[in-house]
Every structure is written in structure tokens, then in C-alpha cells.
Amino acid sequence: MKYYLLTIILIALSQTGSGQNKNQINIGTIETIHSGVLNEDRKLLIYTPPGLSNDPKSAVRYPVIYLLDGEVFFHSFTGIAAYLSSTGKMPEMIVVGITNVDRTRDLTPTHSVYWSDGEKDERALRNSGGGEKFISFVQNEVIPYIEATYPTAPYRMFVGHSLGGLTVINALVNHSSLFNSYVAIDPSVWWDNRALMNKAGQVFSHSDYANRMLFYASANTMDKHMDTLRVMNDTANANVHVRDNLQFRSLLQKDKTSRLAWQWKYYPEDNHPSVPLIAGYDALRFLFKGYELPKEMNDPSLTAEEIRVHFNNVSKLMGYQVKPSERTVNLLGYGCLSNKQFSRAFTFFKMNVENYPQSFNVHDSMGDYYLAVADKKNAVTAFTKALTLQENPETRKKLTELKLNHLN
Structure with a gap:
């Protein structure tokens, strides 16, 4: 025109x-x-x-x-x-x-x-x-x-x-x-x-x-x-x-x-x-109808399985594999950890490890989970894995203290 x-x-x-x-x-x-x-x-x-x-x-x-x-x-x-x-x-x-x-x-x-x-x-x-x-x-x-x-x-x-x-x-x-x-x-x-x-x-x-x-x-x-x-x-x-x-x-x-x-x-x-x-x-x-998660992220009933199913559907919508963001899932995990919902926290941290295995952060977070539940052996494994991907002073300190406590 x-x-x-x-x-x-x-x-x-x-x-x-x-x-x-x-x-x-x-x-x-x-x-x-x-x-x-x-x-x-x-x-x-x-x-x-x-x-x-x-x-x-x-x-x-x-x-x-x-x-x-x-x-x-x-x-x-x-x-x-x-x-x-x-x-x-x-x-x-x-x-x-x-x-x-x-x-x-x-x-x-x-x-x-x-x-x-x-x-x-x-x-x-x-x-x-x-x-x-x-x-x-x-x-x-x-x-x-x-x-x-x-x-x-x-x-x-x-x-x-x-x-x-x-x-x-x-x-x-x-x-x-x-x-x-x-x-x-x-x-x-x-x-x-x-x-x-x-x-x-x-x-x-x-x-x-x-x-x-x-x-x-x-x-x-x-x-x-x-x-x-x-x-x-x-x-x-x-x-x-x-x-x-x-x-x-x-x-x-x-x-x-x-x-x-x-x-x-x-x-x-x-x-x-x-x-x-x-x-x-x-x-x-x-x-992008159907892209939005049906529940709010702070909904205490939200589970890792619901997130997994939702993003499988989003992947079909987009035509390629879409994963939930590492940061979002990590926040969910730490939220559960602070509320002492240990079992639920584990499912979120585990999801991140599966989705982003080359991320230093997800292994460090899994180490924090194991520390919270007093599983020192697996905490050492998680922190060690994190440090093989990226050197970090805070993670190194946590690993050193764990090993010293184990020797004592």
C-alpha cells in the first residue's frame, strides 16, 4: 500500500x-x-x-x-x-x-x-x-x-x-x-x-x-x-x-x-x-501456547517429574530437545533444602546433573545436598567432580575440610 x-x-x-x-x-x-x-x-x-x-x-x-x-x-x-x-x-x-x-x-x-x-x-x-x-x-x-x-x-x-x-x-x-x-x-x-x-x-x-x-x-x-x-x-x-x-x-x-x-x-x-x-x-x-509451566515455580506441590513431562511437551512444540534452565532447577533444589525437604531437593539436583553433566555448578550443588544429609562420601565425590570441570576456591575449601574431617 x-x-x-x-x-x-x-x-x-x-x-x-x-x-x-x-x-x-x-x-x-x-x-x-x-x-x-x-x-x-x-x-x-x-x-x-x-x-x-x-x-x-x-x-x-x-x-x-x-x-x-x-x-x-x-x-x-x-x-x-x-x-x-x-x-x-x-x-x-x-x-x-x-x-x-x-x-x-x-x-x-x-x-x-x-x-x-x-x-x-x-x-x-x-x-x-x-x-x-x-x-x-x-x-x-x-x-x-x-x-x-x-x-x-x-x-x-x-x-x-x-x-x-x-x-x-x-x-x-x-x-x-x-x-x-x-x-x-x-x-x-x-x-x-x-x-x-x-x-x-x-x-x-x-x-x-x-x-x-x-x-x-x-x-x-x-x-x-x-x-x-x-x-x-x-x-x-x-x-x-x-x-x-x-x-x-x-x-x-x-x-x-x-x-x-x-x-x-x-x-x-x-x-x-x-x-x-x-x-x-x-x-x-x-x-508458544503450552510453553509456560502450568504451576508457579514456588508451588510446593511442583515435582521434578512434572517439570520433566512439561519440557518433553515443550520439546515437541519447538521441534528439538528443550531442557529446564539449570538456574531455575537449582533454585528449586535449594528452596527444598532450606525447608528440609531432602527427598524433593535430591530430585531437582539430580535432574540438573542429568541435564547439564558438564556444568561445574550442578555437581557443586549436589555436593551441598550430600553435606546437608551428612553423606560425606558422596559429597566428596560430587565436589571432586565439580573441581575437575572448574577450579573454585569455595568448592576447594569444602572438599579440603571434608577430607580433613574424614582423617580426624
Whole structure:
């Protein structure tokens, strides 16, 4: 949509014009890679979770969100993701904002010189149709760079709005194995006389999308006197955007074979520019439904077995093995230890040892458990194991005292 291009330009200018100083709050880094596919340098905005470790031996890996129009949506989307992960609603994730050089070129899958209202615009749309080349850039250059540079897990999400949403649908239809989940926010599926939407119906009918998810958001861009029922029989070009979104929903509803897990949501109170914020939140809630532990961490009835079963289910959702965090399980163990719930404490410390056998900390904690129950022999074994992984003065002191007491 033409007015959206102006919105992109204005927001991008307002954000890139801000200066930097020592008091600035930074939420990410700007990294530049050279694209051989596109023959140009491209900037990536990178957000990493606060707990990311520089230790190459760290077992913690993070799923990744690849976000189009990064210069516009990086702040809002990283904020939503960081907050939801802090409340346990979703995993901590790396966010990669891909910024624009020639937006119309990169985010349109076919060449066309017509806008949604039928107006021909050869000047503005002369470079359209580079979408496949852009996806090749993402697949063969951006993703390998991120996975070689950061501790990534084998889960990728693709997020886009407007023409970016069209690009997300293009990836879903033509490159379905590239991402685990797809977020298309008010996508421009009207592009090139609905060429991609028409292909989607054919592809869904003979493709298997098991373990793939789609969140599709549609804004209210119709004339004021219209509603979602009347607009389907309307022929005005002004309403083509929302009408085609509704038709895509019908396409998804008719699909009985692809096994694609999807949710479509209409936002009557939001227009094209305002919908990304709320839709981004709703998308993450849908895609990670079931990620949150059903009990509070301070619930005294929570057991290690419940955590184990829950994370087995989370692993199925994510498509790879997801383990409960070492720190969280350790806190549960020490909480039980302080309440003299020794048997329950042991199950948590044992879980950590099983999940993170190369961590100095889990063996040191198990040693503290054995000290609490006066099992000196196993305490010595646990502290010794910890020190083979990492030297630590406090652990060394505990082991020395144990051995001296044993000799005495």
C-alpha cells in the first residue's frame, strides 16, 4: 500500500537520526554483512537475551526470530519478546532485524507495476519482483551467519508486515522447511493479481505442513460503511486489501490435508500501520501456547517429574530437545533444602546433573545436598567432580575440610 511506504521512510528517518552517548540504553547491535546474492552490504539489527553467555562450552541455545522491516519493528518486537520470555510465556529468543535497501524489490515475489487499487506506477514499482533472490539471501547468507556467530537452537520464526507479510507467505508456500513458524501481519496478498494466494491453495492441497505454524493478522482497512460480511461481495479497489485477506482465511479453512497449524485474527480497531504491535503480541502467544509451566515455580506441590513431562511437551512444540534452565532447577533444589525437604531437593539436583553433566555448578550443588544429609562420601565425590570441570576456591575449601574431617 502506497501510504505504508511513506510511513516506513518517516519512522526509519526518525530512528536513525538519534545520537549515541554513554547514557544510552542499548537493546542490540548493528552488524553489517556483505551479500554476494544481492551484491550489496546489508545491515542486521541483533538482539540477544540478557543471559547469553560468552562461554563457548555453554549448553544454552536460543531459537531465532527473523524480522523484516527491522529498522521499524526492532524496538517493539524485541520488547514484546523480552517481556513475554521474562514471564515464562515463551522462550528467550535471539531477534534478527533485517533492514531495507530496496524494499519493493526485495519483498515482492513477482514483478508487477500495479498497486492494490489498480493504479499503474512504473516508476515506484520498476524494480519489483526480487523476492526469490531476497529469500535466497536470507537462507544462504543471513541464517548461516547468525548460526555461526550466535548460540542458536534449531527453531526459526519469520515475521513480516504488509509486503513483508507477503514475503512471509511466499516463504511458507515456496520454502516451507526454512522456518518453523510464520507470522504474516496484514500481508499484501493482493500483489500481482493474487498470484501467490492462488498458488498457495494448490500447494496446500498436496503438501505436508506438519510441525509448521502460521499466525495471520488482518487489519481493518475497509471503507467506514463496510463490514467483513459485506466486503466479500464488494468490488471496490479501495477494499481489496482486507477482502483478499478474508479470502486467504477461506483458503485456510478449506484446507483439510496440509496439517498446517494456523490462527487467523481480524483487528477491527486497528488499521494497517497500527496493527503490527498488537498482532506481534498475539502471534507469540499463539505460537508458544503450552510453553509456560502450568504451576508457579514456588508451588510446593511442583515435582521434578512434572517439570520433566512439561519440557518433553515443550520439546515437541519447538521441534528439538528443550531442557529446564539449570538456574531455575537449582533454585528449586535449594528452596527444598532450606525447608528440609531432602527427598524433593535430591530430585531437582539430580535432574540438573542429568541435564547439564558438564556444568561445574550442578555437581557443586549436589555436593551441598550430600553435606546437608551428612553423606560425606558422596559429597566428596560430587565436589571432586565439580573441581575437575572448574577450579573454585569455595568448592576447594569444602572438599579440603571434608577430607580433613574424614582423617580426624
